[in-house]
Amino acid sequence: MPITKLRDSSCSVSRSLSVLGERWTLLILRLAFEGETRFDGFRSNLGMAADVLSDRLGTLVENSIMTKQAYQEPGRRTRYEYHLTPAGQELHVVIAGLQQWGDVHLPWEGGPTVVRQEHETSAPVRVAFVDGDGHEVPLDEVDAVRTAVYPR
Amino acid sequence: MPITKLRDSSCSVSRSLSVLGERWTLLILRLAFEGETRFDGFRSNLGMAADVLSDRLGTLVENSIMTKQAYQEPGRRTRYEYHLTPAGQELHVVIAGLQQWGDVHLPWEGGPTVVRQEHETSAPVRVAFVDGDGHEVPLDEVDAVRTAVYPR
Numbered sequence: 095m096p097i098t099k100l101r102d103s104s105c106s107v108s109r110s111l112s113v114l115g116e117r118w119t120l121l122i123l124r125l126a127f128e129g130e131t132r133f134d135g136f137r138s139n140l141g142m143a144a145d146v147l148s149d150r151l152g153t154l155v156e157n158s159i160m161t162k163q164a165y166q167e168p169g170r171r172t173r174y175e176y177h178l179t180p181a182g183q184e185l186h187v188v189i190a191g192l193q194q195w196g197d198v199h200l201p202w203e204g205g206p207t208v209v210r211q212e213h214e215t216s217a218p219v220r221v222a223f224v225d226g227d228g229h230e231v232p233l234d235e236v237d238a239v240r241t242a243v244y245p246r
Numbered sequence: 247m248p249i250t251k252l253r254d255s256s257c258s259v260s261r262s263l264s265v266l267g268e269r270w271t272l273l274i275l276r277l278a279f280e281g282e283t284r285f286d287g288f289r290s291n292l293g294m295a296a297d298v299l300s301d302r303l304g305t306l307v308e309n310s311i312m313t314k315q316a317y318q319e320p321g322r323r324t325r326y327e328y329h330l331t332p333a334g335q336e337l338h339v340v341i342a343g344l345q346q347w348g349d350v351h352l353p354w355e356g357g358p359t360v361v362r363q364e365h366e367t368s369a370p371v372r373v374a375f376v377d378g379d380g381h382e383v384p385l386d387e388v389d390a391v392r393t394a395v396y397p398r
Binding site for chain 2: 106108128184189194202220223226228239244
């Protein structure tokens with residue numbers, strides 16, 4: 095089953111992966127959160143083929159996760175920049191969740207290459223569950239509960 | 247490049263995906279968070295081939311994300327149950343992050359099939375960034391910052 099077929103699933107993890115689950119896509123988003131916007135910047139950092147990068151960025155634009163904007167430097171041809179939309183910004187918790195898990199459970203000898211911090215204070219932040227008031231709820235106090243529309 | 251090669255990357259998203267990025271793995275984890283423990287339960291819910299399921303569960307056990315335990319019902323042969331380890335539990339924010347994004351941006355006509363709530367109160371919880379005191383930090387106040395060991 096191709097991954098795009100998951101789009102119609104009743105499972106929202108599957109639907110999200112129908113857009114995000116292709117190889118490279120989450121790594122492109124990781125770079126976008128670090129501030130990368132340019133095609134050549136994504137390509138050189140990830141070392142990926144231009145046609146695949148173009149395809150993945152196209153999927154992200156089609157799904158309103160990124161926007162594509164033309165820009166032109168003096169004396170050069172028109173190029174394109176890619177920026178995260180508000181819907182794309184919401185994926186930061188997914189990327190950061192993968193990152194903090196990898197940094198703890200599959201550590202690299204040099205330590206973390208990217209950290210997340212509060213803009214004003216530079217204090218570290220992490221991904222967690224919160225309640226309606228924005229207070230952390232410990233992992234072992236969170237239940238995943240099937241609703242009445244869960245397929246039986 | 248096979249996905250397992252990402253294991254040695256300096257990028258922690260890549261390292262996490264070296265274990266989690268194979269097809270089906272995140273969907274297996276989704277079911278585990280809903281309480282599924284049995285091979286046949288995973289297989290019938292996901293409709294996947296037994297050999298692929300066996301391979302994916304094996305990877306999760308090898309990487310200490312799940313444990314495999316024998317159990318036996320009277321008059322039946324020995325079977326195996328799979329339970330999340332504490333390291334596996336930490337992946338709940340990743341699965342829930344994909345789920346809440348899909349429920350908002352790729353909604354299903356029937357509504358969410360799984361919701362997350364606080365065990366004691368059944369109040370809804372969501373995934374967010376928090377500071378050291380466990381207070382939510384808004385998305386637009388979080389920066390991803392490259393450290394001194396980021397490869398140049």
